[in-house]
Amino acid sequence: MVDQTLKTTVVDGLALAQDIRKQLAEEVGRYAAAGKRVPCLAVVLVGDDPASASYIKGKQRACSRVGMEAIERRLPASASEQDVLLVVEELNFNDAVDGILVQLPLPKGISANQIAAAIDPAKDVDALHPMTAGRLLLGTATLTACTPLGVIEILDHYEIEMQGANAVVIGRSNIVGKPVSLLLQRRDATVTMCHSKTRNLQEICQQADILVAAVGVPRLVKSDWIKPGAAVIDVGVSNIDGDLVGDVDTEGVMGIARIVTPHRRGVGPMTITMLLRNTLTAYRARTGE
Numbered sequence: 312m313v314d315q316t317l318k319t320t321v322v323d324g325l326a327l328a329q330d331i332r333k334q335l336a337e338e339v340g341r342y343a344a345a346g347k348r349v350p351c352l353a354v355v356l357v358g359d360d361p362a363s364a365s366y367i368k369g370k371q372r373a374c375s376r377v378g379m380e381a382i383e384r385r386l387p388a389s390a391s392e393q394d395v396l397l398v399v400e401e402l403n404f405n406d407a408v409d410g411i412l413v414q415l416p417l418p419k420g421i422s423a424n425q426i427a428a429a430i431d432p433a434k435d436v437d438a439l440h441p442m443t444a445g446r447l448l449l450g451t452a453t454l455t456a457c458t459p460l461g462v463i464e465i466l467d468h469y470e471i472e473m474q475g476a477n478a479v480v481i482g483r484s485n486i487v488g489k490p491v492s493l494l495l496q497r498r499d500a501t502v503t504m505c506h507s508k509t510r511n512l513q514e515i516c517q518q519a520d521i522l523v524a525a526v527g528v529p530r531l532v533k534s535d536w537i538k539p540g541a542a543v544i545d546v547g548v549s550n551i552d553g554d555l556v557g558d559v560d561t562e563g564v565m566g567i568a569r570i571v572t573p574h575r576r577g578v579g580p581m582t583i584t585m586l587l588r589n590t591l592t593a594y595r596a597r598t599g600e
Contacts, residue, residue: 317539319565320469322572324461327468328580332377335587339378342600350594351380352410352436352586353402357395357421358388363414370412373583379590382408392421396429403431409597410436410590433597436589444485447493453596454589459491461581462523462544463498469570471542473498477518481505481532481558482525487546491523524558534563543571546578 343349352374354367367383374381384398395413402411411434413426427439435443438456446452466473478500482488492502500521505512507526516522516536524532525546537543547558557574564571572578594600 317566317569319568320570321561322465322469322570322577324465324572324578325576325580327465328584331464331584332373332587335584335591336377338591343378347600348407348598349379350409350590351382351407352412352590353382353384353405353408355384355386355395355398355402355411355413357386357390357414358418360416363416367414370583370586373587374590377587379587388418390418390421392425395421395426399426399429403429403434408434409594410434410586412437412586434593436586436593438490438589439485444490447490450497453592455494456486456490457585457589458487458525458546458578458582459494460585460588461578462491462546463494464581464585465544465570465572465578466521466542469542471521471570473500473521476500476520478502478521478523479505479516479519480523480525481512481516482523482527482546484525487525488523491525495521495523526558528558529556530558530560532559532564534560534567537564537567539567540569541567543568544578545572545574548574548579 339349354370356363356367371381386394402408411430415423417423428441430440432440432442435454438454443452443454447455478495480488480492483504483506492504495502503515505515513536517538519538519541521542523544527547527549529549529551543559543564545557545559549556555574561571561573
């Protein structure tokens with residue numbers, strides 16, 4: 312039943328991202344004013360997928376707006392895995408590059424895992440290297456996957472108590488589900504990870520103080536899955552007949568959830584912002600600034 316007295320806050324991820332980017336721009340500006348090299352992100356694009364090219368341009372614009380440098384390495388769709396590895400190796404040894412991001416998905420025949428493992432962990436701003444994942448598990452990671460970082464930033468900004476909270480994560484991907492579960496555990500939440508084989512998923516979600524949906528199933532999470540007052544973070548995005556929808560029935564949870572992220576202007580802007588923060592973090596670690 313909807314509690315008419317509960318006002319659900321729709322998260323403005325874009326506004327929060329812009330605030331953080333202003334802070335990043337100020338920090339980068341201080342390095343530039345001191346005559347120092349500014350942080351540099353290198354992006355690698357293989358093939359000519361329009362969506363990937365658009366994502367790359369967005370990341371380059373974001374870098375420019377905070378005063379960071381962005382360089383691009385493009386390879387044709389016919390490039391071999393060895394071709395991509397050679398580009399990664401060149402960027403690893405380029406001392407002016409602080410972060411390396413290889414845009415996914417890669418063409419068939421090129422292993423994303425092999426490419427990720429070839430990136431210098433000190434420059435692994437997408438946090439896909441096995442060593443980076445291992446450090447996150449041990450609680451010693453310097454760089455962490457961008458979307459999970461954005462999720463935690465949103466929870467902090469909206470003053471969602473994580474310590475002692477029951478957190479449910481739907482989805483166990485290496486990019487979102489697993490790392491966000493570990494980050495929530497580090498904040499002393501009690502975390503349940505769910506997936507396609509989970510039994511009684513609805514009942515489990517009904518116990519969640521914090522629910523993170525990152526499974527890519529359109530409007531999977533319905534209003535009767537939500538505990539009144541829960542924080543609902545919708546990471547999933549699906550294209551239904553040209554319309555983008557999330558994993559959560561956003562309209563349905565209004566008046567039930569305390570906060571909910573929309574599928575537009577929600578987690579997405581925070582992901583790119585955390586990429587910028589990771590690049591600055593890698594820069595500082597590498598230069599000792």
